Amino acid sequence: MTLEVDVEATFSADGADAFHVAADFSVRDGETVVILGPSGSGKTLLLETVAGFHDHEGTVDNDELVLSDRPPEGRDFAFVFQDYALFPHMTVSENVGFGTRYEWTDDGWVASLADRFRSALGRFGSAISRPRSTVSKLWRRLRGGTGPAPEPPGLRLLADLGVADLAERYPPTLSGGEAQRVALARALAVDPAVLLLDEPLSSLDVPTRQALRDDLQDVLADVTSIYVTHDRTTARALADRIVVMNDGQVVQTGTPEDVFERPASPLVARFTGSNVVPLSALGDRADRLLDGDRDATHLTVRPEAVELGANDPDLTGTVERVTREDATSRVTVAVDGIDSPVTVFSADPPTPGTTVTLRFPRERVATCRD
Amino acid sequence: MATRTPPLPLHALGRGSVALAVVAVQLVAFAAAYSLGRPTLYAVFVVLSAAGLGFASRRGLFGVAMATLGSVLLVALGLPLLLFAARQSPSLIAEKALDPGVHRVLYLGVYAPLLAAVASLALGVPLAYHLSRGFTGQPLVESLVDLPLVVPHSVAGIIILFGFGQGGALPGLSVLGTLPGMVLALTFVSAPYAVNAAREAFESVDDRLEYAARVHGASPWQAFRRVTGPLAVRGMVTGGVLAWARSVSEFGAVAVVAYSVEFFYPPAGERVIAQHAPVFVYNTYLQGGLDESGAVAALLLAVSAAIFLLVRWLTTDATTTQGVA
Structure with missing residues (x-):
């Protein structure tokens, strides 16, 4: 699968000139493409546009589908944000399990409503046909549940990233490095076709940044990803190819060797x-x-x-x-x-x-x- | 500030004990002035003691001036309330508290505002969500939402009658002197509070949390139900309680639309006629004089105070975020 990105978008803020972002590049299977550029070059807006957060011209497609026709939840992406964007009211394991609850279908909302209606009807049917089990289920729920709890999804990912012991904590109690590992686990838990990362290291202090960069190097080895950064060291360490942006435009695309040596x-x-x-x-x-x-x-x-x-x-x-x-x-x-x-x-x-x-x-x- | 040595042992005490001491002294002073029949003396005492506390806080003349001027307003707000409480006759209050007619008024005075608050929230939260995310023509909608805040409330009542009364938008509904009419009037004047509180709450939820929910698979509905909604729920509750409290105290619009209301009263099991509490207090004042209306007002005040305390409790951090910032 190759992801082809060819988008143009215009952003306007009150009292500021409209900012135009345009980019055309591709991401091959298993590749990490780093979008490198100074602050304000539009690289984060570009990544958010690819993810489907903003209206745009042009297309994002893979070999079979025009993904830009779909909403963000239908593109099979995952996103790691600069400031983590963990859900503060959910535990770490609920955060990591968040995306695994949902499955996207493009049947439209009528079909999905009908689906939900059918499954609710089914639940209701089984509840009235087996009153005893329903009552005992309710009773268990009231008492706070008995028996082994199902293993929360993504627990293995947390363990791989060395933060399994945080599973029951809330995000506001985590350090920056912990929070970003959890955010990475949340993104990987949905097994995305393409992982999008927006400056995931730039909110961290230097030792934490180096440790997480090493981990990212392992993770990104097998994952197709687009990685936005302004840090050339990170770009050189992680990129298979680099797209250099300035003022909303792509100014060079090439291997790290190309970009750094030529x-x-x-x-x-x-x-x-x-x-x-x-x-x-x-x-x-x-x-x-x-x-x-x-x-x-x-x-x-x-x-x-x-x-x-x-x-x-x-x-x-x-x-x-x-x-x-x-x-x-x-x-x-x-x-x-x-x-x-x-x-x-x-x-x-x-x-x-x-x-x-x-x-x-x-x-x-x-x-x-x- | 940290390097200065405090001039009085006031700072050595905990903040709580200082506050407690100040309240105790004030109560004793008020009791003394009241028993002398000279409440003016107490007003002077408050201003002087505020000046003294301002001096003790070591902010110099500036502190004294600010404390003194601030305390004048506190006297204007608090002294009538103290005198009102002190001058009530307990037997008259007890008599009113046992009067079934007053029960009906208090029931209606809490129940109808509750309906209005629910309506304000149910319809106001979606509007608040859109206002928080921005759209073209937003300033116009914002002005419309805030309009009831600046319209005199008797005028609001007239507008309701033109809009929903005979020949209005809801031909099947009679609003004059009915519960639906009263709820419409209350919703009209209190919805801005619900919308604005919910909107502020939505604005405080980072866009990126919603993005994060969407990109990891949630539909707009699911993202709202599991992320944006729960994070803004405190603002919605606050907005609802504010709308409720505003409705409880509404006089003008209700006096025009539904001066006397016929409604189903569960304790009696039949339809009865009563007035909204503020209207009833005004009526009692006109017919029974200050003492009678004071007793009813004291009961209404107790209900309002309970609502106010509920608002304060709901808006403190600890109660709604489960210790999560």
Whole structure:
């Protein structure tokens, strides 16, 4: 099954200009497509539109069905929200079991009403034909029930996610990490054709985020999903393919390798953390690095690929700042003729203020146009 | 504020004991002023003691000024009530409380508003839901809903008679002097309370909870029944009780539409004629004077107070959310 999304929607808020969102991409079976973009780029609205929460033009379909003709409950999706959106008046196990109670049919409401009427009639019929069992059932109910309780659906999912002990708690008493695990279990419990996730990690503190990201990596390995985030690290860790959005429009679609190593525009490059160097700043060194792409205006290169202090440099600059990171240091180098400084990683960083040389390995350099 | 040292040992006591002490002092002062036959002295005492408490709260001249001015309003609201309670004759109240005619009035005065509150809720909750979700032309509908709040209630009664009386929208229904007419009038004036309270409750339910219900398989009905409805139920109950309380106190519209009402009275097992309680109090005042109407008013006040306490109890967090925020 391949999900094909080709939608356009316009959103207007009081006193603000209408915001237009348009996107066209596909999600193959078992694939995780990450929609990556800055805040306000319309990625959450796009995901909600796919889920059926908003009116839109265009279609969402899988191989057999036009899903966009159906209401949200008929699309066989599940959704994990940024701020969990757990039902506060239900226990964790009731939350997780919520979706398993419902089965969607597209027979329309007349048929479904008739169905309910028939089943109610059946219950009534069996109640009057077997009065004793009805009375004893009522009695059991009044006394609070006896005998083994049926296992709540989704309990195994909670156990898999390490939160089985929370089953009888209420959502407002959970920590962020616990709540998001429960929300994930609620979504997986309906065994959706496609799992939609809207920034599920961004409300969490850093250690919790890393732990849940590891779990998500396992979960998303077997689930077809669309994952919205503004965090490029998460995108790189989880994506099979990435759709980069800006200002409501798709600006690049590709594998993580494509997007991170060969960004389509300076905008994508900056957002994914690449260095962006205008060709004009390189002078005649540009010829060495270009593969005859005469239309290109900018060169992009990952910070981890730039060689610091090499002979035969492409650029020379002044160290502006050194930031210690886990195993290395991030060095920002100011270069004349480039607006934003060049970022480099170094295990043995120079002190700020010193002049350094920068060399770009030819095989790691890509070009793009404004 | 935390670093300041309190000037009086007032802060050292618990809030509860301070409040209790203040109430006790006020009651003693009122009893003294009342037995002297000079209630004005008590009014002065309240304002002065409020100024003293304002001073003790260490907010300076600002605190004193705010407390003093606020207490003047409290005197205007509370002193008549205290004097009203103190000046009632218990024997007259007991006599009225045993009067079957008064029973009928109290029955009608609680029962008809209950019907009006149920009608306001049953029809107001769907409207409130739509208002909370927004639609084109919403401001117009909002104004219409709030209209009864600004229309003088005798005018509301006239409008009801034009709308539903002879030659009106419900030809089969006689509204003048009937229970349906009374309920219509009460619903007209009290529905805005039910609609607005329910609407606020719906607005406080996050859209995403409804989205979550829908995307995980619930139809719009099921999402309402299991998620939006239960989360807004407190607001609906509050709205219903507010509408009920408003109806209990309604005078103008009822006096026009159903001055005397004929209705079935279960304790007597037959149809009887009575008046809505506020109308009855006014009537007693005109015919029997202040003392008689005071006794009836005291009974009505007791019923209203019970409703008011019920509202407060229903709107505290602990009673409706089972400890879930």
